[in-house]
Amino acid sequence: MDESLLEKREGSLDNDNETTTWVEYWLDGELVHRSAHVALKQAPPIAAEAASLT
Amino acid sequence: MANTQAMCTSFLGEILTATHNFGTAPVRAVTTPDVFKAALYLTSATVDASTTAYSASNEVSGTGYTAGGVTITGSPAWNAPTATNTSTTAGTAFTTPTASITYTTVTLTTAFDSVLIYNSTQSNKAVSVHTFGSQTITAGTFTLTMPSNTTAAALLRIATS
Numbered sequence: 001m002d003e004s005l006l007e008k009r010e011g012s013l014d015n016d017n018e019t020t021t022w023v024e025y026w027l028d029g030e031l032v033h034r035s036a037h038v039a040l041k042q043a044p045p046i047a048a049e050a051a052s053l054t
Numbered sequence: 055m056a057n058t059q060a061m062c063t064s065f066l067g068e069i070l071t072a073t074h075n076f077g078t079a080p081v082r083a084v085t086t087p088d089v090f091k092a093a094l095y096l097t098s099a100t101v102d103a104s105t106t107a108y109s110a111s112n113e114v115s116g117t118g119y120t121a122g123g124v125t126i127t128g129s130p131a132w133n134a135p136t137a138t139n140t141s142t143t144a145g146t147a148f149t150t151p152t153a154s155i156t157y158t159t160v161t162l163t164t165a166f167d168s169v170l171i172y173n174s175t176q177s178n179k180a181v182s183v184h185t186f187g188s189q190t191i192t193a194g195t196f197t198l199t200m201p202s203n204t205t206a207a208a209l210l211r212i213a214t215s
Binding site: 024039042 | 059191193210211212214
């Protein structure tokens with residue numbers, strides 16, 4: 001494949017939950033490759049509690 | 055000195071290692087960590103806090119993806135569970151996979167936005183659901199990089215406040 005014919009598109013997303021990047025390669029208007037990388041920032045904690053006896 | 059009502063933070067950590075059993079639990083033949091897997095779900099799925107076990111219903115499918123997802127690997131697969139006091143009444147127990155979760159050379163053309171972590175050693179029982187922006191993959195790789203293994207960001211956290 002002549003790689004010069006490929007059109008590269010990239011994108012990203014960043015919010016409180018994740019930082020995501022992706023890359024796409026298009027050939028003659030057709031998507032031939034798409035990869036994505038999601039970096040999770042955090043997850044909500046599970047709460048635990050000691051109940052009062054009164 | 056004074057006494058303070060609290061859930062002991064050491065207990066929070068011991069929950070993550072199955073040290074305590076208040077009811078009926080599986081018999082453990084070994085003391086090694088269980089095997090955990092990560093399955094991807096379509097945006098049309100309903101995986102949430104009520105999910106009790108892995109199901110293939112509305113799981114992604116496509117070239118290179120095996121139903122059930124991938125095994126969480128590493129050496130070890132998870133950071134040793136840690137329990138840290140943040141005050142006399144509060145603490146956090148936490149753990150995170152030591153490596154990224156990667157689906158290599160897959161084609162997943164229907165949008166997906168969540169991953170279910172589940173215990174394949176214990177009858178595929180569910181652990182947690184993590185969501186992210188909707189994705190598709192075409193002849194590529196999908197990688198989930200884990201958050202920092204800290205009290206504030208670890209993938210699995212049990213906390214008192």
